[in-house]
Amino acid sequence: MAGFPFSAVVGQDQLRLALILCAVHPGIGGVLVRGEKGTAKSTVVRALTALLPAVDDAGVTRPARLVELPVGATEDRVIGSIDLEKVLRDGERAFQPGLLAAAHQGVLYVDEVNLLHDHLVDVLLDAAAMGRVHVERDGISHSHAAKFVLVGTMNPEEGELRPQLLDRFGLAVDVSASRDVDVRMEVVRRRLDYERDPQAFARRYAPADQELAAEILSARNKLDGVELSNRELRRIASLCASFDVDGMRADLVLARTATAHAAWRGGSEVTEEDVRVAAELTLPHRRRRDPFDEPGLDQQQLDDAMDRADDDARAGEPEPPENPEGGEPEGGESDGGEPDDGGPDDDGPDDDGPQDDPDGPGGGVRSTDRPSAPPSSAFKAKLLEVPGVGEGAPGRRSRSTSSRGRVVRSTTDRGHGLHLTSTVFAAAESQIARGRTEGRLRLAPADLRGAIREGREGNLIVFVVDASGSMAARDRLSAVTGAVVSLLRDAYQRRDKVAVITVRGREAELVLPPTSSVDIAVRRLQSMRTGGKSPLAEGFLRAREVILRERLRDPQRRALMVALTDGRATGGKDALHRARVAAHLLADASVASIVVDCETGLVRLGLAAELARELRGGCVRLAELSAQQVAGVVRAAA
Secondary structure, three states, X not given: OOOOOHHHOOOOHXXXXXXXXXXXXXXXXXXXXXXXXXXXXXXHHHHHHHHOOOEEEXXXXXXXXXXXXXXXXXXHHHHEEEOXXXXXXXXXXXXXXXXXXXXXXXXXXEEOHHHOOHHHHHHHXXXXXXXXXXXEEOOEEEEEEOOOEXXXXXXXXXXXXXXXXXXXXXXXXXXXXXXXXXXXXXXXXXXXXXXXXXXXHHHHHHHHHXXXXXXXXXXXXXXXXXXXXXXXXXXXXXXXXXXXXXXXHHHHHHHHHHHHHHHHOOOOEOOHHHHHHHHHHHOHHHHOOOOOOOOOOOHHHHHHHHHHHHHHHHHOOOXXXXXXXXXOOOOOOOOOOOOOOOOOOOOOOOOOOOOOOOOOOOOOOOOOOOOOOOOOOOOXXXXXXXXXXXXXXXXXXXXXXXXXXXXXXXXXXXXXOEOHHHHHHXXXXXXXXXXXXXXXXXXXXXXXXXXXXXXXXOOEEEEEEEOOHHHOOHHHHHHHHHHHHHHHHHHHHOOOEEEEEEEEOOEEEEEEEEEOOHHHHHHHHHOOXXXXXXXXXXXXXXXXXXXXXXXXXXXXXXXXXXXEEOOOOOOOOOHHHHHHHHHHHHHHOOOEEEEXXXXXXXXXXXXXXXXXXXXXXXXXXXXXXXXXXXXXXXXXXX
16 A cells, blocks of 8 residues: 655644755754654654665665664664574574664654663664664674664653653654644545545655655755855854753754755755754754753744854854955955864764753642642652562663563573573584584574573652641641652653652542653642641552552553651541551552651651551651662662
């Protein structure tokens, strides 16, 4: 069946432009497409492949390929591995290329890239930036070209990419469905026409697609001849400085994108408009240093930055010579200035980019019963860890064995994939006994060894936040909120799911069901109501219910409950006893837990510590909440 034509896509002009610019200059580093489902993300990406120039492959001309990388792909499948068939058949070490090699001079498409394991995202982005893949493993040293247009799509509601990985994507575009009725009608009309007769629909738009393909090829050929003057380079540097981006990657990508845009429009030099268009695609995602920063680029802010950049560009120009006769200066306006010292000539250091600022903006607490208090920023809790070894939900928190981790040893069981070296060694010991004197290795089923892989997993973090009257003193509530925000930020970085339960009045409210979008958790926390009694038993029971339900939906993701309370259960009859019983039920369900004791004052009742003992978990005082304290407490609870 014919694919949906690129020219037939209605709207999404910025996405279409970003893809075209990366097709003109693959060195830009790819496009990240963020948006809700049903916004034609996948359709546009697949349609782009038909516009790319044909590829000369070993003397044979073929169309460019679209290679789709599944979320569950292993590192061997992505970068390649030893050719097992040749090893076993011929005794020869040979390399078997992976998906990156297959995508050379085509499109590598990763749907739901935010769910892909972080180390694989790093591999993809390194290859996209360098245009080559270097493999050193299993006694094989191999390098091959891998120049492709990298496109990742994601739904932000299913979890965000870390800022370090966001920065590695050259361009980013947020897409959404149009609210214009006429546009929506045309989208539906074209889709129905395509489904009715795909071939006829493709023929209708074939001339427009052919014209686009010719323009992309022409722009590629013009790219090296486009001039980037010192004036526009100064404008680019000034823009990046105005938005306070980290490192030099943004400057380089902005320069490449502006040059590609100039070539695309047929110009011979980069202009201010090229820089502006490039800035709209290059800078928005690099402004998100914190998971709770709003995405996007405010147009007024961009206008102001462009004005300042224009002043800087003019200031960098040499003063025109004075005319001794008092007339007009000789010559026209110069558009060149002295080049900046120390300008980069490569992609800069291959590190993970900026680290998240743990003291960035969080969320306050709005109370309908008491004044709100801003969150404290004194907490940097980062090492919550579920005891034991899990089965490996994608993430970066607790230890796990899974198909995506690094190989740590071999096993005679199946394991996660084949441990080739151990298999060959096991077979080698029996070759004489099997009568082999030459030729290929003789294998037996008993020789096979599986690989044990160890990595990190994400967890479900269920916060039970005591928002009762006993917790509502302004300073204490501010500290509790700050602690929760810092823990949520940490959950974002480690790719956890989070849920938030608040306890107040007569009930426990699930204000946020389990989600990977922790910025939603912060917004819910901002509207948290406070005051009233403290029904802790209901909070623990609600947490148990949420965790058991999630075990059925996502059995590989282990749970950790974090309760922030002073332990003073006051909701209902015999509240403290019921809270202890509920805590005991949680412990019987094998739920790892930690209690953050929020009790203050000279007289301490120690009720939070008693609840922690019933939970068979750890306990730490709010004032002691730090990476080292929390990690030690949780591990001790194993």
